[in-house]
Amino acid sequence: MxxxxxxxxxxxxxxxxxxxxxxxxxxxxxxxxxxxxxxxxxxxxxxxxxKYKLRYDLKRGEILEFDWGINVNAEFSNRHYGVVLVDSGEFNPLVIVCPLKTNRNGGHPRSDVDLGIIPCLKTTHSTLAVINQIRAVDKLRIYTKFAIGQENQFRETNDPIDEMYRLEEKKLDLIKQAYINLLIMGNNDKSGEYR
The missing domain is CATH 3.30.160 (Double Stranded RNA Binding Domain)
Known part of the structure; x- marks a missing residue:
């Protein structure tokens, strides 16, 4: 052999x-x-x-596609949609984003929030906000058709983001409350009771 x-x-x-x-x-x-x-x-x-200076003025609730990169193990990776959680002015290179994923197999009760069907995402499944993966990302990671033209050439545009690509305020409040709850659960002792 x-x-x-x-x-x-x-x-x-x-x-x-x-x-x-x-x-x-x-x-x-x-x-x-x-x-x-x-x-x-x-x-x-x-x-x-x-070559270019990005001047994105992003508003809370906007849904964009981001390149999350190649990360370690269970960290969010590759291209996924995300929702902007805090306004980010045109001169700020960073934006705070909550990643979104399709709810095919059910979400984790502590870290995922079911946002229901979001029409702009063109899926028959509901969408989950992945609360434990919220982070700041560079605006270079935004991958959208209105910003990137043919063959990865940048094309400036003044087109506003359509309202259909914006998450409703009540769903943003669900994300915010779930994040607060996640932080509070992190302060639990081993018995599971709040300190």
Whole structure:
């Protein structure tokens, strides 16, 4: 019996344990490809930032598509919609966003808020706000058709964001209250009772 041939060094070792006729890749190689893809996107962001100045004036409740990057384990990754939680002026490079995901398998009761059907997201499933993944992101991560033209060329526009891409105030209040509750639960002792 032939012993496997190893490639690479250290933790980046892999073998030819793949049926290449079926075009299957080992999961570690797929992960490396995603990481390299993310590095490529970061380089694109850097060159874009050198060439253009983004002047987005974002308002609370606007729903946009963001590139969350390639993150670790259960952290939100790749392109997903998000809702702006706090107004962010045109000279502020950051915006505070709550990621949104489709409710296909039910949400986590402590970290997800069901927002129901959001028409602009064009899905038959309800949408979940992922409360425990709220964070500030650079406006370069915004991926929208009104800002990015053909072949990733930036196109300035004065078109306002349509009202259908805005989350209702009562749903924003649900997100805010769920975030407060999440922070309060973090102060529980091991017995589960509030201090």
């Amino acid at each position: 032939n012993s496997p041939i190893y490639y690479g060094t250290g933790k980046y070792r892999w073998t030819d344990n793949v049926d290449f006729e079926n075009k299957n890749m080992p999961s570690k190689m797929i992960g490396r490809k995603e990481e390299l893809d993310w590095i490529r996107r970061q380089l694109e962001y850097s060159s874009f930032a050198e």
